[in-house]
Amino acid sequence: MNKQTLFKSLQQQGVTRRGFMKYCTALTSLMALPPSMIPIVANALETAKRPSVIWLSFQECTGCTESLTRSHSPTVEGLIFDHISLDYHHTLQAASGDAAEHAREQAMKDNYGKYLVVVDGSIPLADPGYSTIAGISNLDMLNETVAGAAAVIAVGTCSAYGGLPHAAPNPTGAVSVSSLITDKPVINVPGCPPIPTVISGVLAHYLTFGSIPELDELGRPKVFYGQSIHDRCYRRPFYDKGLFAETFDDEGAKKGWCLYRLGCKGPMTYNACATLKWNQQTSWPVESGHGCLGCSEPNFWDAGSFYKALSIPDGDYAKAAGYAVAAGVALGAAAGFVNQKTKSAAVSQHSTVSVDDFAVNKDKK
Amino acid sequence: MSSEALADIKIQIDTPEYDSGNLHSILSEIKFALEQLLEQKKTHCIDLRAMPWSPGEEDKLEQYLGRGEISVELNALGKSTFYETRFSGIWIVTHYNQEDEIIGKLIEITTMPEMIFSQYEDIKESLENIQIQP
Numbered sequence: 482m483n484k485q486t487l488f489k490s491l492q493q494q495g496v497t498r499r500g501f502m503k504y505c506t507a508l509t510s511l512m513a514l515p516p517s518m519i520p521i522v523a524n525a526l527e528t529a530k531r532p533s534v535i536w537l538s539f540q541e542c543t544g545c546t547e548s549l550t551r552s553h554s555p556t557v558e559g560l561i562f563d564h565i566s567l568d569y570h571h572t573l574q575a576a577s578g579d580a581a582e583h584a585r586e587q588a589m590k591d592n593y594g595k596y597l598v599v600v601d602g603s604i605p606l607a608d609p610g611y612s613t614i615a616g617i618s619n620l621d622m623l624n625e626t627v628a629g630a631a632a633v634i635a636v637g638t639c640s641a642y643g644g645l646p647h648a649a650p651n652p653t654g655a656v657s658v659s660s661l662i663t664d665k666p667v668i669n670v671p672g673c674p675p676i677p678t679v680i681s682g683v684l685a686h687y688l689t690f691g692s693i694p695e696l697d698e699l700g701r702p703k704v705f706y707g708q709s710i711h712d713r714c715y716r717r718p719f720y721d722k723g724l725f726a727e728t729f730d731d732e733g734a735k736k737g738w739c740l741y742r743l744g745c746k747g748p749m750t751y752n753a754c755a756t757l758k759w760n761q762q763t764s765w766p767v768e769s770g771h772g773c774l775g776c777s778e779p780n781f782w783d784a785g786s787f788y789k790a791l792s793i794p795d796g797d798y799a800k801a802a803g804y805a806v807a808a809g810v811a812l813g814a815a816a817g818f819v820n821q822k823t824k825s826a827a828v829s830q831h832s833t834v835s836v837d838d839f840a841v842n843k844d845k846k
Numbered sequence: 847m848s849s850e851a852l853a854d855i856k857i858q859i860d861t862p863e864y865d866s867g868n869l870h871s872i873l874s875e876i877k878f879a880l881e882q883l884l885e886q887k888k889t890h891c892i893d894l895r896a897m898p899w900s901p902g903e904e905d906k907l908e909q910y911l912g913r914g915e916i917s918v919e920l921n922a923l924g925k926s927t928f929y930e931t932r933f934s935g936i937w938i939v940t941h942y943n944q945e946d947e948i949i950g951k952l953i954e955i956t957t958m959p960e961m962i963f964s965q966y967e968d969i970k971e972s973l974e975n976i977q978i979q980p
Contacts, residue, residue, distance in 0.1 A: 498965035500922035503941050507949040509893075516891035516952060715866050715900035737901075755898045761947055768901060 490531075501526075508689065511682045513704045513753070525689045532688060533588050533596040535626055536570035539619040540612050540646045540655055541602030545637040546572050548674035549681065551760075565597075565684060571614070582615050585626065593629040597687060600658050603639040603646045607654030623661065632666040632693055633658060636680055641669035641700070642779035649783050659700055666693050669700035673776035676757050679705045699779070701751065710747035710773045713755035716740065734770060744788040745772025752777040866900045869907055872953075876936060879955040883935055889956040911936060918962055924949075928959050 491501055505523040509516060538546070550573075567573065568588035569581065576584055588596060600623065605611040609618030617625075627633055635658040638644040646655035659667045670683055683702055686694045694702040711717065719725070719739040726733035726740055739745070750773050754765040766773055772788075775781040872892065879890035894904065912932035920926040924943040931938060937959055941950035 497922055498967040499920060499961050502961055502965075503920075503922055503926060503950070506952070507941055507943075510895050510950050510952075513896065516893050519891075713898045715868075715898055715903075718866060756896055762895065 508685050511678055512686050512689070512694075513682060513757075522689055529688055529691070531566050532631075533592040534565045534567050534599060534684075535585055535588055535596055535630075536567065536573075536599045536601070537614075537619075537622060537626060538571050539600065539602030539604050539623070539640070540653065541637065541639050542645075543572060543601075544674040545601040545680070546570075548672075548677045549636075551677050565688065568596075578615070589626065589629050595631050596629065597632055597634060597684075598626055598630040599634045599636055599684075600640040601636045603643045603653075603655035603657060604661060605646070605653035605655055607652070611653045620661070623658070627662055627665055630665055632668065632687070633662055634668045634670060634683060634687075635659065635700075636670045637675060638671045638673045638776060638779075638781065641671040644673065645782055647780075667700055668693055668696065668702065671699075671701065671706075671777040671779075672752060673774075673781075675777070676705075676753060676759065678757055679753060697751070701777075705753045705757075706751040706777070708751065710750045710752055710755055710767070711745075713753075714747055714767055715755065716767060729770065737770075740767060740770075740772040742790045743772050744786065744790055746775030746778070746781070746784070746787075746791065747773040748791060750775040750778050866898075866903065868897060868899060868903055869910075872897065872907065873910075876953065876955060880933070880935055883955050883957075889954065891955070892953040894951040894953060908938065911938065920961065926961070928962060 491504070496504075502519070502523060505519055505526060506516070508526070509519045509522045512522075514522070536546075566588075569585040571581070574581060574584065602612075602619075604619045604623060606620065609620060612619045614622060635641045639646060639655070640658045643651075643655050643657045643660075646653055647657075657669075659669065668683060670680055672679070679702075682705065683694065686692075686702070694704055697703050697706060699706075711720070714720075716737060716739045719737070720741055724733060724736075724738040725742040726738045727742055728734065729743065734743075741748070745767065747767065754773070755767070758765045758768070774787050775784065778784075875890075875892060879888075879892075882888040882890065897904070914930040914932045914934065917927065917929035920928070924941070924946070926939065926941045928937060928939050930936070935955060935957065937954040937956060939950075939952045939954055939959055939961075940948060943949045
C-alpha cells in the first residue's frame with residue numbers, strides 16, 4: 482500500500498488536478514509555509530510515498546489523540562488513509578491484544594529504518610510497572626520501537642518535557658522522550674494538547690519533504706513555535722500602552738485589555754495559538770478572555786499559579802520596560818528575561834494555587 | 847460542528863477601539879502587489895489564515911474589499927468559492943473540505959486565480975475518455 486505515491490492514489494480515487502492543487506494549497510497553509518510554496522509542495526507530493534507511522538501512548542490522558550482527531554484540515558481520516566499508513570495506535574486501531582502487537586512488529590520489520598514513531602505521554606523510570614502495554618514496560622517498548630525509526634515525534638508536553646506526570650513530586654519518575662533517545666532526530670510538538678493543525682502540519686512536513694522541519698533549541702519546529710504568544714497577540718497594543726485588566730470582570734476585561742496582570746504567561750510561551758487559533762479558527766484562550774497558561778513550555782505545571790502575574794508590574798519589570806518603551810520588540814525581550822527568572826523562582830518554591838490568587842491583583846489596588 | 851452552524855450562533859462582535867495595525871499592513875501589501883500586477887504582470891497571494899486577527903478584524907477587511915462583478919464556485923474535494931472584490935485584480939478564495947469546514951482562505955492578486963482555468967492534466971484525461979458516439 483505504501484509503495485504508491487500520494488498523487489497516484491488520489492488520481493485513482495477520481496480526484497482532479499484542481500482537487501489536488503486545492504489539497505496542496507490547504508497543506509501549504511497547514512505547514513505555515515507562504516503561498517508561493519504551493520507549486521513546490523505540489524511537485525514534492527507528486528512523488529511522495531506514504532510513510533508507515535507507529536503511535537505509542539505512554540503516561541498520557543489521550544488528550545493529544547483527541548486533539549488530532551479534531552484536526553480539520555485535512556481531516557484525520559484523510560490523514561490516516563491518504564497521508565500516512567498508521568500501522569499501530571491503541572485508541573484508533575481495531576485490533577487488540579496479540580494482534581495489535583503483531584501489527585507493530587510487522588510494520589517495524591517491513592519499514593525498518595524508514596518508519597516514523599509518534600509518542601504521546603511520558604515514560605516512568607521509578608518503577609516500570611507504573612505503565613505497561615501488553616506486559617511490556619514503556620521504556621522497553623520505546624527503545625525497541627525507536628531502534629528502526631527514521632525519526633521520533635514527541636506529541637504533547639508529556640512526551641516533549643515530562644508534562645503533568647513530571648510535575649513535583651513526580652511520583653513515577655516521569656521523563657521526556659528526548660531525555661532517553663539521543664541517537665535519532667526527536668521533534669518536540671508540545672502543548673497540552675498541541676494545536677491539532679500543528680500535529681498534522683508536522684506530519685505533513687515529513688510526508689512532503691521527507692525531512693524534519695527546522696527546530697529551535699528545545700527541539701520544536703520553528704515555523705510553529707518561533708514566536709511567543711505575546712509577540713503575536715492582538716491584545717499587544719494594550720500592553721504597550723500600559724492598559725491592563727485587573728480582574729476578570731472589570732472595565733478593562735470588558736474592553737479586551739491585556740491580561741498580563743491576571744497571570745497571562747504569553748510573554749514566555751512559544752506557540753502558534755494567536756494565529757492558528759482553536760476549534761476551526763474560532764477563538765483561542767486570550768480571545769475568550771483568559772490568560773495563556775503556558776502549556777507548551779517545560780514545567781508549566783510547576784511554574785506557580787496560573788493567576789499570578791509573571792512578575793509584579795511595578796517591580797523589576799516596570800524598570801526594564803521603562804527603558805524600552807519605544808521599542809516593542811525590546812520590551813517583549815525584557816519581559817521575557819524578567820519572567821524567566823520569576824518562573825525559576827516559582828519552580829523552586831513550588832507555589833500552589835489558592836482562592837486568594839484570583840483576587841491577588843484586586844487586593845493590590 | 848460545521849462552520850455554517852458556528853456562524854448561526856447570534857453574537858455581536860464589538861470591534862476593538864484600538865488599531866492592531868493588521869489592516870494597515872495587509873492593505874499596504876495588497877496595494878503594492880496590485881502595482882506589481884499592473885506593471886510587471888506579477889501575481890501575488892496572501893494566506894489569510896496566517897494572520898493574528900483580532901475579533902471582527904477579518905470581517906472588516908472583507909467588508910472594505912466588498913464584492914465585484916464575478917464569482918465562481920468549484921466542487922472538488924468539497925466546495926471552493928472565488929470572487930473578485932470591488933477592486934479589480936483582487937480576489938478572495940475560500941476552500942472548504944467535504945464537511946464544509948474552511949481549510950484555506952487566501953487573497954489572490956491576479957487577473958484570474960489559476961485554479962479556475964481548465965487544467966491540462968484533466969484535459970488529457972478528458973481526451974482519453976470522450977467518445978464520438980455517446
